Amino acid sequence: MLKGKVHKYGANVDTDVIIPARYLNIYDPAELAKHCMEDIDQDFLKRVEPGDIIMATTNFGCGSSREHAPLAIKAAGISCVIAKSFARIFFRNAINIGLPLLESEEAVDKTDSGDILEVDLARGQIKNLTKNLTFTASPYPDFMTGIISAGGLIEYTKQRLASRRV
Amino acid sequence: MGKTLAEKILSAGTGNDARAGDMVIARVDLVFIQDTTGPLTIKQFQASGLKRLANPQRTVVFIDHAAPSPTSTLSNDHLFLRQFAQETGAILSELGSGVCHQLVAESLARPGDIVVGSDSHTVTAGGLGAFATGMGSSDVAVAMGLGKTWFRVPESIRVVVSGDFPKGVGAKDLILHLIGRIGVDGATYKALEFSGAAVAAMSMSQRFTIANMVVEAGAKVGLFPADETTRKYLVAQGRGDDYEPLSPDGDAVYEQTIEINVAELEPTVARPHRMDNTALARELKGTKIQQVFIGTCTNGRLEDLAVAAGILKGKKCHPATRLIIAPASRQVLLEAIKAGYLQTLVEAGATILPAGCGPCLGLHQGVLGDGEACLSTANRNFKGRMGNPEAFVYLASPATAAATAISGEITDPREVL
Numbered sequence: 083m084l085k086g087k088v089h090k091y092g093a094n095v096d097t098d099v100i101i102p103a104r105y106l107n108i109y110d111p112a113e114l115a116k117h118c119m120e121d122i123d124q125d126f127l128k129r130v131e132p133g134d135i136i137m138a139t140t141n142f143g144c145g146s147s148r149e150h151a152p153l154a155i156k157a158a159g160i161s162c163v164i165a166k167s168f169a170r171i172f173f174r175n176a177i178n179i180g181l182p183l184l185e186s187e188e189a190v191d192k193t194d195s196g197d198i199l200e201v202d203l204a205r206g207q208i209k210n211l212t213k214n215l216t217f218t219a220s221p222y223p224d225f226m227t228g229i230i231s232a233g234g235l236i237e238y239t240k241q242r243l244a245s246r247r248v
Numbered sequence: 249m250g251k252t253l254a255e256k257i258l259s260a261g262t263g264n265d266a267r268a269g270d271m272v273i274a275r276v277d278l279v280f281i282q283d284t285t286g287p288l289t290i291k292q293f294q295a296s297g298l299k300r301l302a303n304p305q306r307t308v309v310f311i312d313h314a315a316p317s318p319t320s321t322l323s324n325d326h327l328f329l330r331q332f333a334q335e336t337g338a339i340l341s342e343l344g345s346g347v348c349h350q351l352v353a354e355s356l357a358r359p360g361d362i363v364v365g366s367d368s369h370t371v372t373a374g375g376l377g378a379f380a381t382g383m384g385s386s387d388v389a390v391a392m393g394l395g396k397t398w399f400r401v402p403e404s405i406r407v408v409v410s411g412d413f414p415k416g417v418g419a420k421d422l423i424l425h426l427i428g429r430i431g432v433d434g435a436t437y438k439a440l441e442f443s444g445a446a447v448a449a450m451s452m453s454q455r456f457t458i459a460n461m462v463v464e465a466g467a468k469v470g471l472f473p474a475d476e477t478t479r480k481y482l483v484a485q486g487r488g489d490d491y492e493p494l495s496p497d498g499d500a501v502y503e504q505t506i507e508i509n510v511a512e513l514e515p516t517v518a519r520p521h522r523m524d525n526t527a528l529a530r531e532l533k534g535t536k537i538q539q540v541f542i543g544t545c546t547n548g549r550l551e552d553l554a555v556a557a558g559i560l561k562g563k564k565c566h567p568a569t570r571l572i573i574a575p576a577s578r579q580v581l582l583e584a585i586k587a588g589y590l591q592t593l594v595e596a597g598a599t600i601l602p603a604g605c606g607p608c609l610g611l612h613q614g615v616l617g618d619g620e621a622c623l624s625t626a627n628r629n630f631k632g633r634m635g636n637p638e639a640f641v642y643l644a645s646p647a648t649a650a651a652t653a654i655s656g657e658i659t660d661p662r663e664v665l
Contacts, residue, residue, distance in 0.1 A: 094432055094433070094522065096630045098630040098631070098632055099630065099637075102610070103611055103633075104611065106285070107284075107287070107322055109288055121631055122631065122637075140433055141436065144466060145368065145628065147367055148285055149285065149288055149385040150285075150288065167433065170436060171383060174383060174384060174387055175383075175384035175385075175386070175387075178384060178387060224271075225271040235386040235387065235390055236292050236296045239297070239390050243298070244297070
């Protein structure tokens with residue numbers, strides 16, 4: 083169960099603002115996190131507490147294929163991202179590095195910045211504790227649950243290589 | 249029931265009947281990394297326990313995004329990439345060879361190939377009928393090691409293009425118009441498939457420009473048929489054997505059809521900070537521009553430099569506007585020298601950069617100052633894209649870029665043609 087405060091953004095938050103190209107030569111997630119969102123929200127890191135949740139409207143993560151973007155978000159302490167829709171490369175990347183994403187139009191429409199949410203990933207349930215509302219997220223395609231439950235694609239591959247199932 | 253281009257290629261790549269919505273594991277014919285996302289890909293490759301490349305001769309390491317390196321940190325990344333290529337037998341494409349997507353188009357991708365690259369503009373090779381798409385480092389690492397990856401077979405949106413381009417209007421105006429019309433998430437998770445009389449008449453260079461930017465509408469791939477134009481291009485590149493004709497079935501099922509008559513288009517510009525924030529060049533007259541950049545995987549090909557040289561011949565850049573040119577590849581650079589385009593451009597006041605990505609992503613060679621505006625022929629104008637969140641990036645065609653370099657403000661190229 084995840085629980086945290088919501089930091090809400092609008093549409094088309096792109097990977098260049100999540101982590102600008104000038105930081106792509108950083109590989110330590112904790113160092114990457116120091117620059118997360120700095121071009122659109124300079125106080126982001128000061129406000130975020132471990133477990134907090136990013137919420138956005140449509141097309142979150144559009145743009146570049148940089149996996150640094152979900153890595154930076156995760157290392158900043160964000161427990162999951164909830165949006166109406168995600169850009170497709172970001173979606174794969176987040177799943178691959180173990181950053182949970184949930185799609186729910188209703189949750190985004192009825193939640194404000196600062197609200198406290200409780201998220202049950204296994205059931206796809208989002209509870210807004212501040213407003214006492216419950217929402218259901220779209221389920222993941224079955225195909226991806228193996229990757230998610232292994233903790234990401236690299237762990238999944240490692241496990242399958244170890245058991246010679248690739 | 250017939251198949252779209254995406255369904256045809258993924259069916260061949262899986263050996264099964266792949267239909268929109270299916271989850272498939274497909275063979276990967278070509279996989280590549282570049283110098284911003286490559287080092288993380290190698291780290292993920294090593295972390296996953298993979299030891300060998302599935303196909304070293306179809307795995308490429310490109311040094312193009314920050315090359316020659318501007319800092320010692322990036323130089324160390326380049327060292328790491330070179331060492332990996334040496335150890336694994338991957339092909340190394342050194343600095344000065346050109347932008348990965350242009351080199352993939354010139355020398356590597358074949359019609360019907362499944363291509364995966366650690367760069368969102370991998371879609372460029374869709375111009376010659378390859379199912380080419382960008383992925384993140386973990387996905388590309390696993391594709392390098394296993395020679396396969398998973399896809400959700402995309403639904404396709406058919407874009408039927410008719411008419412003749414008017415003078416001063418080209419492929420860049422068409423793709424900017426399309427993105428402006430459907431929005432930056434208008435094709436998310438989908439394939440954009442191009443057809444129609446105007447597509448049949450398009451050069452490969454124009455097809456690559458369009459395919460390159462489909463990701464700016466969120467698309468997974470942008471596919472063109474492989475036809476006689478594709479064959480002639482491959483023959484000219486010395487790889488006629490790579491040609492295989494490819495077209496969608498007549499009764500393929502599309503989610504949607506969009507029709508565009510290019511005869512009705514005008515020079516188009518995407519304003520800061522989004523690619524669908526489009527306007528006509530003539531509507532932006534008076535917008536001062538401090539830097540014009542012509543190049544990239546979108547518009548750094550010979551035809552693009554020819555258009556710019558044609559407009560700038562005998563003219564000078566505006567004193568308050570600097571013009572930066574980066575040919576997309578060494579082949580383009582050599583041909584532009586032979587054709588005299590570079591001489592014309594240099595005489596007009598242009599600064600020529602090595603073949604590569606140039607200032608497109610803000611790492612080197614033309615980072616903007618606070619409050620400055622750049623009109624670029626690249627594909628992305630996000631806030632901070634050219635290295636400074638206090639700067640502004642406008643996207644347009646090489647013709648609009650050249651006309652703008654002369655006047656120092658955004659200019660409809662038809663004024664100078």
